[in-house]
Amino acid sequence: MSAESPRISRLEPYLSRTEPAPTLLKMLVGVQLAGMREDLGLAQDQAARAVGFSPPKLSRIEAGKGRRPPVEADVRALLELYKADEHEARVLLELLRRAGEPGWWQRYDKRLMPEWFDRLVGLQEAATAIRTFEIQYIPGLLQTTAYTRAVVERGLPTAPAREVQRRLELRTRRRELLERPEAPQLWAIIDESVLLRVLGGPEVMREQLRHLVEMAQRPRVTVQIVPLDVTNASAPAIPLTYLRFGGLDLPDIVYLEHIKSAVFLEDRDETEEYRLALDRLGDEALSPRESLVRLRDTLRERYGTG
Secondary structure (H helix, E strand, O other): OOOOHHHHHHOOHHHHOOOOOHHHHHHHHHHHHHHHHHHHOOOHHHHHHHOOOOHHHHHHHHHHHOOOOOOOHHHHHHHOOOOOOOHHHHHHHHHHHHHHHOOOOHHOOOOOOOOHHHHHHHHHOOOOEEEEEEEEOOOOHHOHHHHHHHHHHHHOOOOHHHHHHHHHHHHHHHHHHHHOOOOEEEEEEEEEHHOOOOOOOHHHHHHHHHHHHHOOOOOOOOEEEEEEOOOOOOOOOEEEEEOOOOOOOOEEEEEEEEOOOOOEEOOOHHHHHHHHHHHHHHHOOOOHHHHHHHHHHHHHHHHHOO
16 A cells, blocks of 8 residues: 555644544544455455454454554554555554543543443544534533533432532533634534523523523534424434544444433434434524524523523
8 A cells, every 4th residue: 555645644643633532543543444454355354354353343443442442463463464554554553552542531430431421522522513402401512510510410419529529520621622723513403491491590590591692602603492382393302412523534423312321323324314303403493593592582581681
């Protein structure tokens, strides 16, 4: 393979990335290995047998899944099988090394960061665009600290104060993503009932709605409200997050959250269904301008301020 491979050259900027991004880098290594395999016309099971792996193991490597990146010896075996040249191997092995550097969220107790939540935070850190639909709470990236505390305390009413504080710190740190120069585009569609549901008391909700009004006016944030009088809205039955990773050969990923677990969908046919559902819901919701008016009206009518 050529040292001038455009696939590899696009990865080189990630070698100098200052903020650790293990989830992104694991995915990048995996998708490049998959591309090399496909260039040689090898099926996944053929390549796995050739290096002594089980097909599920190679599948995990190519998908970039798991808390830890694959071991270097396994990646070297694949690079040798795929006849990668010295430049390609150097770039991918350096990305692999950097994928072993923990992200800020991985420094928290694993009890606070189950593997599915670890992956979600890592994917959000890596995404260029995040689309989300919420029917219960304000989206996490748009919550105030006081509102987040109310959400945590509602979900874990018997948790000790120290655990609540650590969870609050973790969720608050996630919001810093939107303050970065390279922040992703965030498009949040919110059911209007979320604005009316009081969490933490009137003062908490007043602050939260003010914050939502402020965030909705940022150039990289779009907020749409699905009004209560839209009775035939094509809204999914559960919250969902749709993540895109522009220009990196990475698949779109849909995140579906349950009470104590989550599902990640990466199959193109499945993710496309959710993308279309979000498109339809965006058409049925108030426009961003109308949504901002609805937010201000709700703030004034329910909490006496605009």
